[in-house]
Amino acid sequence: MKATIVFAFFLFIAASGICFTGKQGKKLPKRQLQLIFTHMIGKEHLVLGNTFTNIFGENIIVQKFKYYISNFSVTDNTGKITRLPPKYFLVDETDSLSKIISLVVPDIAISKISFLLGVDSIRNVSGIQTGALDPLKGMFWTWNSGYIMAKLEGSSTSSTIAGHYFAYHIGGFKHPMNTVRIIDLDVSQNNRCIEMNISADINQWFKSKSVCKISETPVCHSPGALAMKIADNYSTMFSVNSVH
Amino acid sequence: MKFPGTILTTCCIIIIGTGWITIDNRYFRPTPVKFTVPKGWPKPVYDFSKNSLTAEGIALGRKLFYDGRLSRDGNFSCGSCHQQFGAFNTYDHNLSHGFNNSLTNRNAPGLFNLAWQREFMWDGGINHLDLQPMAPITAENEMAETIDNVISKLRTDAVYSKMFKAAFGDETINYMRMGKAMSQFLLQLVSSNSKYDKVMRGEATFILPEQLGYEIFQKKCAACHAEPFFTDFSYRNTGMTADPIGNDIGRMKITGNRNDSLKFRVPSLRNVAITFPYGHDGRFFSLSNVFEHYRKNMVADANTDSLVRKKLVLSNYEIGQLTAFLYALTDSAFLKDARFAAPGYDNKGKPPSDIHQ
Numbered sequence: 001m002k003a004t005i006v007f008a009f010f011l012f013i014a015a016s017g018i019c020f021t022g023k024q025g026k027k028l029p030k031r032q033l034q035l036i037f038t039h040m041i042g043k044e045h046l047v048l049g050n051t052f053t054n055i056f057g058e059n060i061i062v063q064k065f066k067y068y069i070s071n072f073s074v075t076d077n078t079g080k081i082t083r084l085p086p087k088y089f090l091v092d093e094t095d096s097l098s099k100i101i102s103l104v105v106p107d108i109a110i111s112k113i114s115f116l117l118g119v120d121s122i123r124n125v126s127g128i129q130t131g132a133l134d135p136l137k138g139m140f141w142t143w144n145s146g147y148i149m150a151k152l153e154g155s156s157t158s159s160t161i162a163g164h165y166f167a168y169h170i171g172g173f174k175h176p177m178n179t180v181r182i183i184d185l186d187v188s189q190n191n192r193c194i195e196m197n198i199s200a201d202i203n204q205w206f207k208s209k210s211v212c213k214i215s216e217t218p219v220c221h222s223p224g225a226l227a228m229k230i231a232d233n234y235s236t237m238f239s240v241n242s243v244h
Numbered sequence: 245m246k247f248p249g250t251i252l253t254t255c256c257i258i259i260i261g262t263g264w265i266t267i268d269n270r271y272f273r274p275t276p277v278k279f280t281v282p283k284g285w286p287k288p289v290y291d292f293s294k295n296s297l298t299a300e301g302i303a304l305g306r307k308l309f310y311d312g313r314l315s316r317d318g319n320f321s322c323g324s325c326h327q328q329f330g331a332f333n334t335y336d337h338n339l340s341h342g343f344n345n346s347l348t349n350r351n352a353p354g355l356f357n358l359a360w361q362r363e364f365m366w367d368g369g370i371n372h373l374d375l376q377p378m379a380p381i382t383a384e385n386e387m388a389e390t391i392d393n394v395i396s397k398l399r400t401d402a403v404y405s406k407m408f409k410a411a412f413g414d415e416t417i418n419y420m421r422m423g424k425a426m427s428q429f430l431l432q433l434v435s436s437n438s439k440y441d442k443v444m445r446g447e448a449t450f451i452l453p454e455q456l457g458y459e460i461f462q463k464k465c466a467a468c469h470a471e472p473f474f475t476d477f478s479y480r481n482t483g484m485t486a487d488p489i490g491n492d493i494g495r496m497k498i499t500g501n502r503n504d505s506l507k508f509r510v511p512s513l514r515n516v517a518i519t520f521p522y523g524h525d526g527r528f529f530s531l532s533n534v535f536e537h538y539r540k541n542m543v544a545d546a547n548t549d550s551l552v553r554k555k556l557v558l559s560n561y562e563i564g565q566l567t568a569f570l571y572a573l574t575d576s577a578f579l580k581d582a583r584f585a586a587p588g589y590d591n592k593g594k595p596p597s598d599i600h601q
Contacts, residue, residue: 127294127374128420135378136391136419142379144369144498177500224500 029107031194037091037099038199038241039065046202048093055203058158058214060166065202066092067150067234068119068132068139069183074105075112077191082106088119090132090139109191117235118149118180124173144222146171149179150234152205159218166214168205170230172223179227181235190243197241204237205230272413274298279359282436283445285472288359290373290431295424297431300410303587305429307407308422310586313397314377315387316343322377322426325352325386328584331515331575332356332433338526343388349490351526353511354519356435356578357473366508366524368479369498373430374423391419398422433584435514436472439572444472450572457569460562465513467551474513474573480549481506483542484523492525505547517574531570535563 039046041054046062054060069091072084084103092098105113123133124146139148148171159166172179187193206212209232220226277297281288295301308314310323325340325348326332332355334340339347350366364370370379380386381394398404398417405415412421440458442448450458461469470476479495486492486506495507508524522528528537538556542548558566578584 125371127372128423130418130420134419135375136395140378142370142375142382143365145371145375222497222500 030104031107033103033105033113033193034195035101035103035113036195036197037101038197039093039099039202040199041202046093054156054214055207056158056213058156058206060154060156060202060214062093062152062154062202064093064151064153066090066094066139067117067200068147069101069115069117070119070123071116072103073114074110075114076106077109077111081114088123088129088132090137110193111188111191112184112186113196114182114184116180117183118231119147119173120180121173121178123147141171146173146223149231152202156214156218158213158215160215161218166218167221168219168230169221170227170234172227174223177223177225177228179223179231181231183235183238185238185240187240187243193243195244197243198238199241200237201239202237205234208233208236274300274411277302279431280434282434282441282472285436286360288431289362290359290427295374295427297428298411300407301412301425301428302432304404304407304411305425305427306584307404307587308426309429314381314389314394316389316393319343320387322380323586325380326355328581329518329579330354331435331519331579333519335518336520338521338529340386342386343384346385346388348383348385349492350524351521354515355430356433356514356575357512358433359431360473361477363477363509367495367498368509373427374420377423377426378419395419395422433578435575435578437577438514438575440569441472441575443572451568453565453568454572457565457567457572460566461569464556464558464562465566468510468549469513474516475510477509479504479507479509480551481545481547482508482538482552483544483548484508484527484537485543487525487527490525494524503547506545507547513570514573515575515578517571518579531567532563535566 041052041060041062044052046052046065048062048065051059051061067090068088070088071086073081074084075081082105084105089101090098091101119133123129128135133147135142139151140146141148148169150168150170152166152168154166155164156166157164170179185196185198187196206214210229212226212230212233217226220230275298277299279288279292279297308322309326310321312318312321312324314321320342325334327335329335334352338351339349340352342348353366358364358373361373362371364373364376365379370376378391381389381391395417404417408417408421408425409415411425439448439450439454443450468476468478468480481494484506493505495504496502498504511522516522516531520528520530522531522534528534535558538552539558540555542552542555544553544555
């Protein structure tokens with residue numbers, strides 16, 4: 001009889017344990033934060049297929065402009081960094097919705113928001129992915145496994161190759177040719193913000209840390225020194241327009 | 245006397261609760277398949293925890309491997325260039341035939357023991373087995389198709405809907421599932437039953453030329469063609485000059501490093517007797533061509549591997565013994581294993597029926 005009482009007691013403990021799991025841990029308050037990306041060439045808004053002039057006066061018609069952003073984190077006023085759950089986004093000029101990214105962040109005063117421009121090395125070596133990272137998105141190299149972090153394609157009379165095309169497929173995740181760049185955006189002007197307007201300036205691809213003219217290098221589609229140079233350049237393309 | 249009642253009630257609640265939790269999975273019970281590592285071999289490098297082997301997954305992978313719809317014109321399945329009777333190489337072809345009378349750039353290697361291989365292709369450009377099929381499917385001079393098109397073709401076939409459901413729980417057809425199913429089939433291709441393997445397991449003994457060849461092999465070849473895979477999976481420059489038209493720089497294409505110029509993966513020598521022609525571009529039509537290369541014809545450059553830079557000293561006698569040993573690496577059971585044949589050609593383990601009766 002005693003044994004059955006003990007047995008019943010343990011069953012009760014086990015059952016109540018099951019009931020209470022999942023209720024452990026306090027949930028910190030959170031808020032939505034929307035990032036709205038606008039694509040620019042200098043002072044003008046990018047329109048695919050239209051002719052623009054880049055920083056060197058080279059005329060350019062952009063046909064494709066897309067890039068991965070991932071691994072968001074926020075820094076509070078004391079400098080404490082909170083990583084957000086890992087998520088991957090493909091921002092694509094041909095998909096307006098992809099230019100609005102909703103994040104759930106801790107409901108605290110934020111001084112800085114950071115993310116990776118590109119796809120971290122782990123996802124580059126983990127086989128086939130789905131969602132934004134699906135190889136079918138046209139941002140994956142089949143012959144040299146790995147993601148294209150950012151892509152800018154179009155034509156320019158300055159290009160010396162057939163069809164006057166230019167094509168920048170920037171990728172490579174292995175040291176020392178890792179093209180992933182960390183982007184930090186300052187939001188201290190309104191650290192309780194729920195909306196950020198961010199512009200990405202294509203001019204920075206051509207001239208920022210170094211010079212990269214379409215007339216000199218119209219094509220980049222493998223990991224290497226040129227890809228690193230362009231990645232360094234475009235790592236400066238983002239700026240915060242307004243924070244609400 | 246209240247307690248037995250309490251216990252009974254508690255038990256009932258637990259049983260019902262467990263039933264409730266498992267009810268969702270009641271209709272999806274694929275048959276698990278165990279991956280057997282041959283005795284004495286190291287642990288596979290493929291991560292099976294991300295892609296559990298099931299009979300249904302393997303069957304789907306096998307159907308995909310032999311389906312011509314993976315190519316643009318329907319003519320080229322994976323199996324058309326990876327033929328079982330050639331240990332899944334393109335038998336007796338230096339290069340393979342692709343879409344619209346094209347030729348591949350490199351020799352199709354045999355496919356076996358892929359669970360132990362980290363990187364694929366002669367230059368190691370592909371870092372995961374699941375990703376490998378995408379390269380030949382999309383290459384213009386191979387299957388010349390887009391993955392999008394392949395998936396839409398598969399979606400129109402009710403048999404595939406059924407097979408994807410059986411393997412993955414619902415009828416969704418996507419590239420991740422395709423890749424995983426194909427890997428499940430490819431991982432089955434374990435070749436470990438050559439005479440060499442039987443000797444190592446103590447089930448057979450070498451005849452004298454094989455034994456002498458084995459000893460020469462261990463001295464002069466095994467540094468790169470390491471047992472039990474007969475490759476160390478490294479990339480080496482063995483003094484093969486680049487063809488001026490193809491100008492294939494090998495591993496350097498992937499790493500961008502000049503020191504990797506003309507480096508290619510050390511190929512496995514398992515089943516070597518039937519995987520001729522040899523070399524990354526199939527330039528050696530016979531084993532004797534290969535031996536002549538190493539002892540006479542090679543052109544060393546700054547990147548040529550130090551182990552062969554000064555050429556190999558090989559006498560005609562040694563070549564004879566080595567050949568005898570290399571013939572003992574043929575796994576004839578693997579070449580005829582009905583599990584790996586095109587679906588419908590396996591006769592369910594029975595010998596083929598005599599059509600003349």
